[in-house]
Amino acid sequence: MKYAIVDGHKVLAQPKLRGTCNYCGSEMISRCGRHKIWHWAHKSRADCDPWWESEGEWHRSWKNHFPEEWQEVIHADSSTGEKHIADIKNPYGLVVEFQNSNIKQAERVSREVFYKEMIWVVNGVRDDLTEAYFHMGVSREPLQKGPLAYQINWHGRGKFLENWSESQVKVYLDFGREVLWRLVFFDKKKKVGAVGPIPKKAFIEDCLNGTEFRVSYLPETDESTNEK
Numbered sequence: 001m002k003y004a005i006v007d008g009h010k011v012l013a014q015p016k017l018r019g020t021c022n023y024c025g026s027e028m029i030s031r032c033g034r035h036k037i038w039h040w041a042h043k044s045r046a047d048c049d050p051w052w053e054s055e056g057e058w059h060r061s062w063k064n065h066f067p068e069e070w071q072e073v074i075h076a077d078s079s080t081g082e083k084h085i086a087d088i089k090n091p092y093g094l095v096v097e098f099q100n101s102n103i104k105q106a107e108r109v110s111r112e113v114f115y116k117e118m119i120w121v122v123n124g125v126r127d128d129l130t131e132a133y134f135h136m137g138v139s140r141e142p143l144q145k146g147p148l149a150y151q152i153n154w155h156g157r158g159k160f161l162e163n164w165s166e167s168q169v170k171v172y173l174d175f176g177r178e179v180l181w182r183l184v185f186f187d188k189k190k191k192v193g194a195v196g197p198i199p200k201k202a203f204i205e206d207c208l209n210g211t212e213f214r215v216s217y218l219p220e221t222d223e224s225t226n227e228k
Helices: 057-063 105-115 128-137 160-165 200-209
Strands: 003-006 009-012 018-020 027-031 039-042 071-076 083-089 095-099 118-123 148-153 171-174 179-187 192-199
Touching (some): 057 083, 057 095, 095 105, 128 148
Antiparallel strands (some): 018 027, 071 083, 083 095, 148 192, 171 179, 179 192
16 A cells, blocks of 8 residues: 555655554554565454455556545445545545556446445556557547547457446557556447547646546548648
8 A cells, every 4th residue: 555544644655664454453563575566464364345446556557646645545335334545535526546467357236336436547558469459450540530539459368358348338449658548438249349549738727626537639631632
């Protein structure tokens, strides 16, 4: 985890610090090595949030775009008592979950049902093949200019697009560039779908401002007016 509670405050991991988990209350130890990002770890295996996954640089860099008080927020269902740690929850009620590893369908569905108002940002550069097949499959010419969308043909054996196409909330694919790709739809039988680009900066701004996530448009041109 990025934060633990020390003297009643959310604190980043620092050498030789000890704290408690904001979720389960168990003792936390700071892990501040040379090779992994500094983080907090439970002193012993604890009954903490089963949805939580270990974080790397990709996960951490995304969190750093948002205010500290929005990060690792406990979201609770008042009617059932169920609670989980949201990666990001803004003051407008939106939860943003950053997913680096593979996730089982049952858990994905459970998260979407639990959080309701949420979106996914999925790491597409966790392996070279996923990124290569994606960029290989995106058409050069757009399907439409407003909102901008491109056809995607999936040539790989993996089910990266197929699995995320079943999500009931918005899914944004991150391939480590300045543009995110919204997964519009994907036909798993034909292995064909559509994706729409949006500048990463615009996505972050919309989340920070609590506004509707924008889409990209290409300007319409009247070819009859072009000079020959």
